[in-house]
Amino acid sequence: xxxxxxxxLKEISPEEQAILSGKPEIEKSMYTQNREFIIDxxxxxxxxKLMDIRTHTRFVHFPRHSHDYIEIIYMCSGKTTxxxxxxxxxxxxxxxxxxxxxxxxxEIYPALxxxxxxxxxxxxxxxxxxxxxxxxxNVIRDFIVGSLQQRGNGRDYIYFKVADILxxxxxxxxxxxxxxxxxxxxxxINQTTMDLLMLQLANYxxxxxxxxxxxxxxxxxxxxxxxxxxxxxxGTLTELAELLNQxxxxxxxxxxxxxxxxxxxxxxxxxxxQAVLLLxxxxxxxxxxxxxxxxxxxxxxxxxxxxxxxxxxxxxxDERK
Numbered sequence: 001x002x003x004x005x006x007x008x009l010k011e012i013s014p015e016e017q018a019i020l021s022g023k024p025e026i027e028k029s030m031y032t033q034n035r036e037f038i039i040d041x042x043x044x045x046x047x048x049k050l051m052d053i054r055t056h057t058r059f060v061h062f063p064r065h066s067h068d069y070i071e072i073i074y075m076c077s078g079k080t081t082x083x084x085x086x087x088x089x090x091x092x093x094x095x096x097x098x099x100x101x102x103x104x105x106x107e108i109y110p111a112l113x114x115x116x117x118x119x120x121x122x123x124x125x126x127x128x129x130x131x132x133x134x135x136x137x138n139v140i141r142d143f144i145v146g147s148l149q150q151r152g153n154g155r156d157y158i159y160f161k162v163a164d165i166l167x168x169x170x171x172x173x174x175x176x177x178x179x180x181x182x183x184x185x186x187x188x189i190n191q192t193t194m195d196l197l198m199l200q201l202a203n204y205x206x207x208x209x210x211x212x213x214x215x216x217x218x219x220x221x222x223x224x225x226x227x228x229x230x231x232x233x234x235g236t237l238t239e240l241a242e243l244l245n246q247x248x249x250x251x252x253x254x255x256x257x258x259x260x261x262x263x264x265x266x267x268x269x270x271x272x273x274q275a276v277l278l279l280x281x282x283x284x285x286x287x288x289x290x291x292x293x294x295x296x297x298x299x300x301x302x303x304x305x306x307x308x309x310x311x312x313x314x315x316x317x318d319e320r321k
Contacts, residue, residue, distance in 0.1 A: 001077070002153055002173070004100065005173070005177055005180065006020065006077060006116065007175065007277065008115070009055050009076055009118060009180070010077075010114070010116050012132065015030065015056055015057055015202050016057060016059055016290045019057075019059045020059055021157075024060075026060060026062060026063070027056060028156065030043070030223050031044075031065075031113075031250075031260060036066075037063065037065040037066055037088065038065065038066050038067065038119075039065055039067045039068070039069075041069035041121055041123060043190065044121045045067075045121055047225055047309065047310045048309040048310060049187075050122070050125060050126040050187065050234055051121065051122045051123070051179075051187075051190055052120075052124050052179060053117075053119060053120050053175075053176060053180070054119050054121065055116060055117065056080065056108065056116075057116055058111040058112065058115060058116075059110060059111070059112075059113075060110055060111070061107070061108070061109060062107060062108040063107055063192050064083070064086065064105050065104065065105065066102065066103075066105050066106065067100065067102060067106075067121075067142075067184065068102060068146045069121055069122055069124070070098075070100070070101055070102065070122040070123075070124060070127075071100045071119055071120065071121065071122070072097065072099050072100075072119070072178070073092065073097070073098040073119055073120075074097070074119035074123060075093060075095060075096050075097075075101070075116075075117050076094070076116040077094050077116045078114045078116060078119055078288075079091060079092060079115055080092050080094045080108055080111050080113065080117050081096070081108065081109040082106060082107070082109075083109075083155065084100070084157050085104060085105050085156060085313050086105060086109050088157075089131070089169075090157075090159050092117065092159075092160075092204070093106075093163065094163060095162065095163025096159070096161055096199075097159075097160040097162055097168070098157060098158075098159050098160070099143060099157060099160075100156070100157045101143065101146055101157070102124075102147060102314060103156050118176055120175070122194075123204065124147055124254060125232075125269055125273060126191070127144050127147070127194075127198075137210060139202075140158075140198050140201055140202040141202075141222070143158055145221055145222045147224070154311050158208050159208060160201060160204065160207055160208050160291070161207050162201070162204060165200075165207070168204075171196055171197040172197065173199065174195075175194065178193075179190060184320075187280070188277070188280065188281065193205070201248065209265045217258060218242065221255075221258050221259070223243075224244075224255055224266075225266075227243065228263075228266050228270050229270065232270040232271055232274065232293070232294060233294035235267070235294065237252060237264075242314075245283055251303070258298070259297050267294075268304065271293040271295065272293075272304070272308055272309075274292075274293045275290070275293045275313065276309075278292060279313055279317045280317065280318055286317075301313075
């Protein structure tokens with residue numbers, strides 16, 4: 001890793017300084033308001049972002065927890081020891097990569113100053129395009145689809161020993177550099193880079209370890225997501241149920257149970273993601289974009305867009321020019 005970037009990542013954070021000054025444990029209220037220790041992704045990144053990074057907190061035992069997002073841990077230097085689901089021990093060395101989905105529990109033994117790990121905080125919808133690109137049966141696709149489900153029937157984690165795989169290392173460092181330096185067009189650049197990373201990792205099944213996937217529900221959920229991806233403008237739950245040979249009621253319950261959202265919310269999420277893409281990559285007017293993503297009610301679109309991103313579509317575009 002570039003020395004200037006590594007030096008920046010090694011800087012002592014205010015949280016770590018408090019620990020070095022005598023605080024015996026992490027401040028859980030920084031991570032969640034829940035009684036259960038489920039780290040809240042909204043507290044870890046700015047509103048409207050789908051991915052961000054933070055360095056792992058060193059000098060203290062990080063207690064058992066889970067996440068409401070997908071976490072990707074990359075060891076920049078040194079090593080860290082992780083306990084997955086209370087029983088499986090994983091030692092990450094420099095250049096190693098650990099993917100954790102929302103169903104995994106996780107704790108980390110204390111790290112030293114030179115043990116620098118970066119945590120990628122990734123909301124599930126960030127992988128919209130990745131699911132479409134990774135079509136073959138493989139552990140990467142199983143993990144991504146399992147991460148979109150809220151029950152533990154997929155891969156809880158995958159451990160990659162890829163320190164000597166140069167394309168993988170370059171892609172990860174590119175994403176870290178882009179996020180640390182707040183490069184322009186960060187979202188689109190990192191979306192593409194993440195897709196490429198997942199495609200690269202799919203070529204190195206001999207370098208991974210993980211739990212066995214359950215296939216049926218993951219494959220059914222994958223078909224749901226592909227349908228939404230391809231038919232978000234005009235598709236319906238009734239049509240989807242017919243294609244999958246499911247009852248509308250049963251499929252509706254299945255989608256809610258496995259994604260945490262109903263069909264309408266999945267479609268709305270896809271439409272808003274597509275609207276953001278068009279706002280940041282085209283010169284279409286806001287009105288043209290509203291029609292392009294499947295809405296004919298302008299005021300409704302403006303309301304749900306502001307609820308999601310905190311600003312109007314025009315301001316969102318202006319802020320990212």
